[in-house]
Amino acid sequence: MPRLTHDLIAQAVRPPPPGPAAPQPDEPRLRAEMQVFLHGRDPKLGVWVFAYGALMWNHDAAGPNIVTPARLPGFARRYTLRDVQDRGTPASPGLTLGLEEAPALACPGLLLHLPGPDVEERLWPIWKQEMGPGFYTPHWVEVTMHASRDPGGAPIRALCFVTRPDSPHCCGEKPVREVADCLARSIGPNGAAAAYLLDAADTLRKNGMRDATLESLEAEVAQRLADVRPV
Template structure:
């Protein structure tokens, strides 16, 4: 089986099609919402932010003084958000990661500590990046530091960006086939969806963590980019004789 690599992605993924870009976010509104969210907190104490997607490696502007592995109980990553901003376009939407409730699971990621006293200035690039597209709602959640050794972790109250099922970009639970085909094909102003997938999985591995969903999707996307057809069983071949009912959620 082929392995998903940046070299394979560079060879196989085409640049985004020409067309209009998504409108920029309303920065004045975003700043006002951030101030309301932080109201009442002592800026001298700083804040913790939980990163589970691009924020795991794209946080230089926020200048965190601590970056440590962690897990968020009761939530899991999912590809349920249509992306026309970063790794997709309005003409050819991609998919991006969200964070959905999953009581029996936990989401691995990184905890970022933004120290005081200039918390608002440090948080602003994070807030703009995460809240600009309208995908998420900010929420304080208990996140567990994931120690390198086998021992109990410390629980930290951290800012998390949770998927909004009521946002226009929400697509709900999609078939693995449709997700993989979309990730293999889409790209936008911030690169390709396949590279985003690979960066997320590699960042977790570098920090001693794994996500089975991401690693399974790596294999699916790599196979498509390498042009290897999916093996067909006799049962599925017979099933093709009957026209399938189209899935209304599958638009990619």
């Protein structure tokens, strides 16, 4: 059984054909929305952010002073969003992860603490990255530390970016076969969708957590890429 690796992805996924670029976000509007969302919070306390996708490994610009494994009860990560500007293009859309309510489940991820007093400037690169495509709405949620780090600890109130069901990019849950087909071929300005999948699953494993859905997709995508890899 082939294993998904960055080498396999580089050998099998071809660059995207030329085409129109996705529209750029309206940064003044996004910054104003962030300031409204944070209104009334003491900036000296900083902000906790729950990361479940690319933010788990792509947060250096925000400079968090704490990064720790955690779980968000009542939610699950799912490939339900069309990606036309990151790991896909308008001409050849990919899929990316969203976060949706799932009362019986809990989503593993990472908690990032952005310290004050300049919390707005620390949060801005995260806010622009997550809110720019129009996928999500910001919510305050109650997150628990991963059991091995803080058994029985009190929940932490954190900012989380949850899927907008009315987003034009929201395409609903698809069969694993269709998701794997898309992830195996999709690529955009920030790389291949298969690499995003691998990085998400690897980051969780390195932090003592697993996601069965991601790992199932890893196997499916690896098989597809092995079948098309040049020999």
